[in-house]
Amino acid sequence: MRKGSLMSKTFGLIIVGGGGLIMMLPFLWLISSSFKAANKIYVFPPQMIPDPFRWQNYVEVFTAVPVLTYAQNTLIVTVFATIGTVLSSILAGYSFARLRFKGRDVVFSLLIATLMLPYVVTMIPIYIMFSKIGWVNTLLPLIVPAFFGEAFYIFLLRQFFRTIPMELENAAQIDGASRLRILFQIMAPLARPAIVVVTILSVLDNWNAFMQPLIFLTKRNVWTLALGLNSLQRFETGRDWTHYMMVLGVFMVVPVVILYFIAQRELIEGIVMTGLKT
Amino acid sequence: MNTQTIPLNAPRKLPFYRRLSFEEAFWGWALIMPAVLGLLLFKVGPVIASLGLSFTSYDIISAPKWIGFQNYSQLVVDNYWLKSIQVTLWYSVLFIPLSLIIAYIIALLMSQDLKGISIYRTMWYLPSLVPAVASAVVWRWALNPEFGPVNYPLRVLGLDAPGWLTDPKWIIPSVVLIQLWALGTGALIFLAAIKGVPDTYYEAAEVDGANFWVKFWNITLPMTSSVIFFQLIISIIASFQVFGVAYILFSGQTTSDPAGPGNSALFYVLYTYRNAFGYFKNGYASAMAWVMFIVIMLLTLLLFRLQKAWVYYETAGDE
Numbered sequence: 174m175r176k177g178s179l180m181s182k183t184f185g186l187i188i189v190g191g192g193g194l195i196m197m198l199p200f201l202w203l204i205s206s207s208f209k210a211a212n213k214i215y216v217f218p219p220q221m222i223p224d225p226f227r228w229q230n231y232v233e234v235f236t237a238v239p240v241l242t243y244a245q246n247t248l249i250v251t252v253f254a255t256i257g258t259v260l261s262s263i264l265a266g267y268s269f270a271r272l273r274f275k276g277r278d279v280v281f282s283l284l285i286a287t288l289m290l291p292y293v294v295t296m297i298p299i300y301i302m303f304s305k306i307g308w309v310n311t312l313l314p315l316i317v318p319a320f321f322g323e324a325f326y327i328f329l330l331r332q333f334f335r336t337i338p339m340e341l342e343n344a345a346q347i348d349g350a351s352r353l354r355i356l357f358q359i360m361a362p363l364a365r366p367a368i369v370v371v372t373i374l375s376v377l378d379n380w381n382a383f384m385q386p387l388i389f390l391t392k393r394n395v396w397t398l399a400l401g402l403n404s405l406q407r408f409e410t411g412r413d414w415t416h417y418m419m420v421l422g423v424f425m426v427v428p429v430v431i432l433y434f435i436a437q438r439e440l441i442e443g444i445v446m447t448g449l450k451t
Numbered sequence: 452m453n454t455q456t457i458p459l460n461a462p463r464k465l466p467f468y469r470r471l472s473f474e475e476a477f478w479g480w481a482l483i484m485p486a487v488l489g490l491l492l493f494k495v496g497p498v499i500a501s502l503g504l505s506f507t508s509y510d511i512i513s514a515p516k517w518i519g520f521q522n523y524s525q526l527v528v529d530n531y532w533l534k535s536i537q538v539t540l541w542y543s544v545l546f547i548p549l550s551l552i553i554a555y556i557i558a559l560l561m562s563q564d565l566k567g568i569s570i571y572r573t574m575w576y577l578p579s580l581v582p583a584v585a586s587a588v589v590w591r592w593a594l595n596p597e598f599g600p601v602n603y604p605l606r607v608l609g610l611d612a613p614g615w616l617t618d619p620k621w622i623i624p625s626v627v628l629i630q631l632w633a634l635g636t637g638a639l640i641f642l643a644a645i646k647g648v649p650d651t652y653y654e655a656a657e658v659d660g661a662n663f664w665v666k667f668w669n670i671t672l673p674m675t676s677s678v679i680f681f682q683l684i685i686s687i688i689a690s691f692q693v694f695g696v697a698y699i700l701f702s703g704q705t706t707s708d709p710a711g712p713g714n715s716a717l718f719y720v721l722y723t724y725r726n727a728f729g730y731f732k733n734g735y736a737s738a739m740a741w742v743m744f745i746v747i748m749l750l751t752l753l754l755f756r757l758q759k760a761w762v763y764y765e766t767a768g769d770e
Contacts, residue, residue: 181663185560190567192557193574196632198600199589200577206592217598265486274479280487287494289751291692293723293740297504297733298497301511321489352478381582383695388728402584403699406591422585429580433573441572444636445643 203426207231207419214415227416234420242394243401244424250315250386250397251379257320258375259368265322266330267356271342281331284324292384300388314389315382319375326371329446333367334360370443373436380429398425498744505738510731522738532739534714535722538623542718543690545627550686551679554634558641559671572639579633583695590629591616591700601628616700619715626716629696637682644678645671673763680762684754688747694720719743 201221206214207230208223234240269281303314337360345355361368386397396404402421405414433440480487505522509515526532557575561568578586593599594615602612615625652670661669697718701711709725710717719739727736 182563182565185563185565189557189560189565189571189575193571196574196578196635199586199593199632200581202592202600203585203589215592215595215598218603219598219600261485261489264482268479268482272475272479272482274476277479277483280483280490283495284486284490287490289688289747290494290498291688291720291740291743291747293692293720293736294501294744295494295497296724297727297737297740298500299493300727301500301733302497304511318489318493320485321493322486324486324490327486352482356482377580381580383583383699384724387698388724399582399584402588406584406588406699418588422588425582425585429582430577433577433580437569437573441576441639444576444639 203419203422207423209416211413211416230416230420234417237417243396243398246312246395247397250312251376253316254319254379255372255375258323258326259372261320261322262326262330265327267334267360270331270334287324309389310392310395315385329371330367333364337363369439373440374443501737502741504734505741507734509733522735531722535717535719538717539691539719542623546630546690547686550631550634550637551682554637555641557638558645561642562645575638576635579636584699587696587699594625617712619713622711622715626696644675648674676762677764680758684751691747692720693718697721
């Protein structure tokens with residue numbers, strides 16, 4: 174709505190601001206608990222300031238849990254899967270937006286239709302396929318499919334490429350530039366905002382992934398942070414490692430929060446784009 | 452408008468593909484080739500394979516055995532399957548309206564040019580970026596009946612705190628609560644939609660003396676109905692596929708009830724996952740997946756049919 178009255182604005186501030194603060198509490202508690210002793214986390218009333226303040230949790234966790242291995246695996250998957258998704262989706266997005274060829278619209282509709290397809294339907298045959306070629310318990314099932322495009326990102330990029338004026342491309346074509354040069358030297362720089370959005374969404378998606386790593390990675394040495402954290406909360410070691418769990422939680426959440434603050438504008442734009450479509 | 456003038460150098464009317472250059476078609480296909488292969492390898496192929504598997508009994512080690520419709524007929528008498536449908540539906544019935552309505556109200560409140568809006572936007576949006584595992588860790592504490600802060604206000608009021616994550620009645624509401632923590636995404640999408648309504652409509656209504664409710668019902672709501680519709684579809688599809696939070700919080704804590712006390716968190720996808728990767732009943736799990744796929748397709752089609760009755764599109768799109 175347009176500008177509200179003073180009363181409705183005050184009301185808005187109370188709900189939106191107060192609610193926002195409540196939304197922030199779990200974050201604060203997670204960070205605070207990561208500095209607590211294991212037996213000081215589940216106490217009532219909750220401690221907001223850790224006492225004793227155990228910064229050494231952040232050192233000990235590395236010997237208690239193979240954090241570096243988990244982090245390395247998560248990073249490898251996130252970096253390579255994102256590169257693959259972004260590259261392949263740019264190629265397809267451009268082609269669908271700008272080139273005319275027989276069968277284009279059929280393929281595009283089919284691609285869009287797969288957005289409705291639940292992952293459980295394809296999960297089993299894909300698992301069988303990867304297990305037959307010996308890729309289970311490697312990071313490949315999480316990386317290789319990314320190089321074959323992601324329907325949703327292709328759609329977003331196509332929509333953006335369509336808004337770029339034809340003239341620039343035509344001029345380059347008259348000068349004899351090849352399609353690939355046009356795409357990477359003219360179109361891609363112009364589509365930078367959309368490419369940034371797709372990159373961020375893809376990073377988040379891979380960093381936060383749970384179900385696919387769970388299916389394909391059963392050995393600890395290939396686990397991602399999400400799987401490592403999940404196993405900690407099952408008390409597999411029989412010891413109370415709640416404080417290390419909190420540290421691992423911080424390791425998972427902090428990069429995401431930093432990414433948000435670096436690319437806040439693009440991220441929000443991207444979310445809006447994904448919601449408003451067409 | 453069919454009366455456009457044809458420029459002198461226009462090509463004669465030929466079929467679509469004949470007018471196109473070979474070079475353009477070559478590059479067109481070349482650039483979509485990765486996506487086409489992906490479509491075949493990771494979508495179309497597996498969908499067909501999954502349908503095939505759903506008529507077999509298959510544990511991956513020995514060859515699949517054709518058993519006809521047996522998996523499907525078994526589903527109907529499988530109490531766990533019925534339970535998983537009940538759990539998923541109860542969750543959807545609670546979560547979908549709550550998340551859409553709260554997100555919309557927050558967006559509506561945010562849309563009135565509040566001071567410091569970017570701070571509030573951040574506060575509401577950040578939780579939706581939190582990975583499911585981390586959010587489960589935090590909420591397991593927050594909902595703890597003895598130590599959790601959620602019960603704090605209840606205690607002050609002298610009410611008994613429910614066993615959020617231990618009492619079968621409260622498990623689905625708890626999962627709903629946890630998932631509502633991430634409703635910021637929806638709120639931002641609604642906010643953009645509400646902000647997108649042209650001011651002139653409101654000005655015209657104000658001239659006629661319209662109050663807040665009149666403007667809301669006659670302008671804001673209809674003008675944002677297409678976005679509401681889209682969000683509705685997305686949240687239905689997402690609600691049917693809840694997995695992570697249920698698996699992380701409830702899976703495998705006890706052997707007799709693998710999905711929370713009394714299997715009260717046996718979400719549909721969780722049960723499918725168990726059949727495939729826990730019991731190696733891949734044929735059965737495929738049948739389950741296909742039933743869900745068909746339901747989602749039918750529901751989406753039905754909603755698209757029904758949308759004409761309530762969704763308002765400003766312009767007939769050019770697509």
